[in-house]
Amino acid sequence: MAPHPVPHHYEFDLAVIGAGSAGLSAAGFAAQMGASVLLVDKKEPGGDCTWSGCVPSKALVHLASEQAVLGKSADLKRIQESVQATIRRVYQHEDPAALEEKGIEFAQGEVEFLDKYHINVRSAEDGKNRNVSSRNFLVATGAKPVYPESITGFDAIDNKYNYETIWELTKLPQRLIVVGSGPVGCELAQAFARLGSQVTLVGSTLLPRETKRARETVLKALEKDGISFLHSRPAAATQNAGGVVNMVMSDGTKAAGDAVLYAVGRAPVLPAGLAKVVGAGSIAEDGGLICSDTLAVKSCPNIYGAGDCVEENLQFTHYAGYQGFQAVRNALLPFSSEAKIPASVPRVTFTDPEVGAIGLNTLVDAQHHGFKSAVVLRWSGAHTDRAVCQGAEDVTFVELVVANATSPHAKIIGANAVGPSAGELICELSLIVSCGLTLSQVSHAIHPYPTYGFAIQQLCAEETTTRLLKTNTLRLLTAKYKSPCCTIS
Numbered sequence: 196m197a198p199h200p201v202p203h204h205y206e207f208d209l210a211v212i213g214a215g216s217a218g219l220s221a222a223g224f225a226a227q228m229g230a231s232v233l234l235v236d237k238k239e240p241g242g243d244c245t246w247s248g249c250v251p252s253k254a255l256v257h258l259a260s261e262q263a264v265l266g267k268s269a270d271l272k273r274i275q276e277s278v279q280a281t282i283r284r285v286y287q288h289e290d291p292a293a294l295e296e297k298g299i300e301f302a303q304g305e306v307e308f309l310d311k312y313h314i315n316v317r318s319a320e321d322g323k324n325r326n327v328s329s330r331n332f333l334v335a336t337g338a339k340p341v342y343p344e345s346i347t348g349f350d351a352i353d354n355k356y357n358y359e360t361i362w363e364l365t366k367l368p369q370r371l372i373v374v375g376s377g378p379v380g381c382e383l384a385q386a387f388a389r390l391g392s393q394v395t396l397v398g399s400t401l402l403p404r405e406t407k408r409a410r411e412t413v414l415k416a417l418e419k420d421g422i423s424f425l426h427s428r429p430a431a432a433t434q435n436a437g438g439v440v441n442m443v444m445s446d447g448t449k450a451a452g453d454a455v456l457y458a459v460g461r462a463p464v465l466p467a468g469l470a471k472v473v474g475a476g477s478i479a480e481d482g483g484l485i486c487s488d489t490l491a492v493k494s495c496p497n498i499y500g501a502g503d504c505v506e507e508n509l510q511f512t513h514y515a516g517y518q519g520f521q522a523v524r525n526a527l528l529p530f531s532s533e534a535k536i537p538a539s540v541p542r543v544t545f546t547d548p549e550v551g552a553i554g555l556n557t558l559v560d561a562q563h564h565g566f567k568s569a570v571v572l573r574w575s576g577a578h579t580d581r582a583v584c585q586g587a588e589d590v591t592f593v594e595l596v597v598a599n600a601t602s603p604h605a606k607i608i609g610a611n612a613v614g615p616s617a618g619e620l621i622c623e624l625s626l627i628v629s630c631g632l633t634l635s636q637v638s639h640a641i642h643p644y645p646t647y648g649f650a651i652q653q654l655c656a657e658e659t660t661t662r663l664l665k666t667n668t669l670r671l672l673t674a675k676y677k678s679p680c681c682t683i684s
């Protein structure tokens with residue numbers, strides 16, 4: 196292909212490749228600023244979150260919890276129709292017409308990089324090629340399911356699914372083996388168990404990012420839903436003439452299933468031609484794009500990356516969206532701001548109970564970041580009246596990681612929450628951590644009773660009062676109450 200000269204005039208201020216969580220947020224912000232923006236995706240806009248990730252999985256989790264109440268097996272075809280209807284309701288706000296209304300030009304086609312200022316878009320409709328020039332590019336091409344290469348014989352299994360294909364399954368498998376016990380594996384394993392499948396979940400650690408207490412709580416809940424958790428890894432798989440899959444784990448344990456769902460992680464995807472343009476040094480071992488703290492690629496500073504396609508990134512919709520926004524801010528406005536902030540990214544796994552965390556949520560994390568005297572404060576479900584009223588006290592707790600614990604300015608630097616509404620709690624805890632609020636400040640914010648959030652204020656108030664009463668001034672002021680005449684005999 197003939198080299199493309201550096202253009203004097205660019206068709207677009209910004210071309211965004213990938214219309215998922217990162218790309219949609221980026222294109223929206225650029226258009227809001229009045230920049231000319233082209234958004235390209237090989238599929239319909241929405242990305243993993245809308246079509247195969249957050250939206251279908253959370254719809255399924257919800258439908259499965261309703262099914263569990265009925266106590267009988269689900270009609271999976273009807274459930275899948277309902278999931279697809281939910282996807283459509285979300286999609287209506289991001290379809291090409293909605294994008295156009297926001298001032299975003301959308302093109303459906305596969306992108307290939309030609310040089311640092313040009314891409315080729317091969318139209319999904321008619322296969323025609325369009326050469327596009329842009330001053331800046333944002334690569335937001337997401338990730339794809341990792342395939343479990345290490346399982347001998349896995350290629351020959353017909354009835355295997357991943358998070359992209361599981362939405363096509365319309366007959367509920369009587370027995371389902373779920374390989375991988377991260378967020379995808381745990382959420383979907385519990386949903387299928389509640390729909391009526393007999394689920395075997397296989398993984399070395401359940402929710403490896405979470406604390407031991409959180410993991411143990413979720414494990415008990417999964418077992419209550421009838422899931423067998425095999426603390427192992429599959430070594431080999433075979434399928435018999437009847438379609439039954441037999442799996443042998445590395446520790447010799449066995450499982451049989453009528454279908455297998457593998458959820459062993461997601462690997463970055465990049466457009467063709469990009470590696471050649473940015474150089475091999477800008478592509479990481481995991482296949483992701485290596486970006487600076489401002490999300491620009493060092494070798495081509497007009498090319499930015501955001502979301503799951505960035506090397507070793509946290510793979511969440513909210514983080515992808517945040518990075519899309521920040522990349523545009525850095526590309527189109529003067530000065531720049533940091534957009535790689537893993538310690539401030541909250542996460543929630545939507546099992547029942549939900550599990551969430553934000554910031555430096557363990558002592559090890561806190562100490563590693565120089566907070567040597569940090570402590571963990573815990574509020575139990577038994578003292579959370581809302582949890583007691585809902586019979587959820589055994590699966591509820593809040594933990595706050597507090598720095599400068601003995602000072603009046605003791606600050607909350609991280610938190611964990613487990614319980615039916617932990618996802619909502621994490622929103623408040625995220626605000627507390629990102630604003631650097633102290634225990635005392637939170638204790639003064641009156642929370643409504645009986646909410647799960649009330650636990651946060653109670654915990655802060657109890658700790659603040661206990662500490663206050665230990666100060667010399669308060670000891671003097673309260674001394675009279677400790678005189679013997681006041682003791683009740």
Ligand SMILES: Cc1cc2nc3c(=O)[nH]c(=O)nc-3n(C[C@H](O)[C@H](O)[C@H](O)COP(=O)(O)OP(=O)(O)OC[C@H]3O[C@@H](n4cnc5c(N)ncnc54)[C@H](O)[C@@H]3O)c2cc1C
Pocket residue numbers: 212213214215216217218235236237238239240241242243244245247248249250252253304305306307335336337338358379464465466467501502503504509510511512513514515545
């Ligand atoms: C089952 C599941 C459940 C999840 N649940 C949650 C959740 O509850 N909360 C949460 O925060 N996160 C969740 N996630 C993660 C979340 O979906 C992702 O982190 C998020 O979608 C990443 O957004 P992105 O913009 O980086 O990539 P994507 O949304 O994947 O978008 C990338 C887009 O780029 C397009 N593309 C790729 N290559 C090209 C090319 N060459 N040319 C043109 N277009 C291209 C793709 O078609 C795609 O539309 C879940 C993921 C899964 C799998």
Ligand SMILES: NC(=O)c1ccc[n+]([C@@H]2O[C@H](COP(=O)([O-])OP(=O)(O)OC[C@H]3O[C@@H](n4cnc5c(N)ncnc54)[C@H](O)[C@@H]3O)[C@@H](O)[C@H]2O)c1
Pocket residue numbers: 343345346374375376377378379380382397398399400403427428429458459460461509510511542543544545
């Ligand atoms: N609620 C949410 O926010 C949510 C939900 C789903 C997914 N996600 C995101 O999507 C990403 C992908 O999720 P995921 O659960 O697929 O990946 P993951 O990487 O989080 O977990 C996969 C698990 O599978 C294990 N594993 C790998 N190979 C295996 C094998 N051969 N056999 C058994 N276990 C094996 C890994 O050790 C790991 O524990 C995550 O990073 C997560 O952030 C988020």
